[in-house]
Amino acid sequence: MHILITGGAGFIGSHVVRHFVNRYPDYRITNLDALTYAGNLENLRDIASKPNYRFVKADITDAGAIHELFEEGRFDGVIHLAAESHVDRSISNPTEFVMTNVVGTVNLLNAARAAWNGAYEGKLFYHISTDEVYGTLEQGTGIFTEETPYDPHSPYSASKASSDHFVRAYYDTYGLPAVISNCSNNYGSYQFPEKLIPLFINNIRNRKPLPVYGKGENVRDWLWVVDHASAIDVIYHNAKHGETYNIGGHNEWKNIDLIRLLCSIMDRKLGRKEGESAELITYVTDRAGHDLRYAIDSGKLQRELGWTPSLQFEEGLEKTVDWYLENPEWLERVTSGTYQHYYEEQYRGR
Ligand code: NAD
Ligand code: TYD
Secondary structure, three states, X not given: OEEEEXXXXXXXXXXXXXXHHHHOOOOEEEEEEOOOOOOOHHHHOOOOOOOOEEEEEOOOOOHHHHHHHHHHHOOOXXXXXXXXXXXXXXXXXXXXXXXXXXXXXHHHHHHHHHHHOOOOOOOEEEEEEEHHHHOOOOOOOOOEOOOOOOOOOXXXXXXXXXXXXXXXXXXXXHOOOEEEEEEOEEEOOOOOOOOHHHHHHHHHHOOOOEEEEOOOOOEEEEEEHHHHHHHHHHHHHHOOOOOEEEEOOOOEEEHHHHHHHHHHHHHHHXXXXXXXXXXXXXXXXOOOOOOOEOOEOOHHHHHHHOOOOOOOHHHHHHHHHHHHHHOHHHHHHHXXXXXXXXXXXXXXXX
């Protein structure tokens, strides 16, 4: 079994690569990543020299390079995570999101279709998507199911919705074996400190302001990234082709409540007096088009494929804080930009 994982140098992708490389020593795992600002091969230091793993630097917007890789790689499956993933960046540069998330996904679909050429037995194209495609919910009412109509609002979620539609279109039109999962907000180790939790951990460490958008009333549904990786494993191996599965931990938090909990955990771990970190909270102008609430029903995945999350949020958040505090050099290399030289240092001349 040879699986191509795209975006494996990113946050979730690195956890998925690690999970598959360690759990399935008989599989070959190729990690394709363009190493944008969000890609960091240092995330995979611990498995980089395993015999069943290799890294290929390539850009999914480069159709020619992707076709060549599929010809050479003879992949049985694709787990596609490569994407531009940050909503704020999508607001300032939507075109980049269309290029990677839409055009890049179509390039991969075309390459898989050409390489498999109708011989679909044992093949699977698995697209990793987000619950943000479903739009936004009112406070306290409703929950996203697989039947919720798509209603994306940000350029990020519009690009992910579009790529989901293309994956479905290739299943319906060409019979390309495909599956999609839509997951809620992830948190955990190796997350780029532009997203809420690692950004705020880093700012608290450095006693910098914590920019809370609007009134901090928006609700997100948080899942530990390691549990997302285990759900992806379960879906990859057991899903009915053509289906969609929602992934989440039934764990809704209002931003301001989560931030206050994080501040109090950090006070305790850093030996600061209770309430010191919360003084860093600064209310700033709201994000344009800010979705009020996400909440996901993962009942189908639990019922049909037997997956359940392993960690409660409070425990997961403690573990996550511990990881960032135990790995200050990771945060420092990422925030200073030094991490971007790692590929050249390690792979030069190979
Ligand atoms: P990330 O930004 O941390 O990582 C994205 C990775 O894709 C990076 O390694 C980057 O180098 C790579 N990449 C970007 N453009 C590329 C291109 N043109 N060619 C090849 N590689 C490219 O993102 P993440 O948070 O790990 O998210 C991974 C996937 O999961 C995305 O598809 C995202 O939409 C989805 N998702 C994320 C969340 C979340 O909470 N972070 C939740 C649900 C779904
Ligand atoms: P984020 O981690 O960017 O994920 P997403 O927008 O995909 O849900 O943001 C999570 C929530 O935190 C979201 O409601 C926006 C809010 N937020 C802030 O209040 N301040 C910040 O600096 C960031 C990055 C996010």
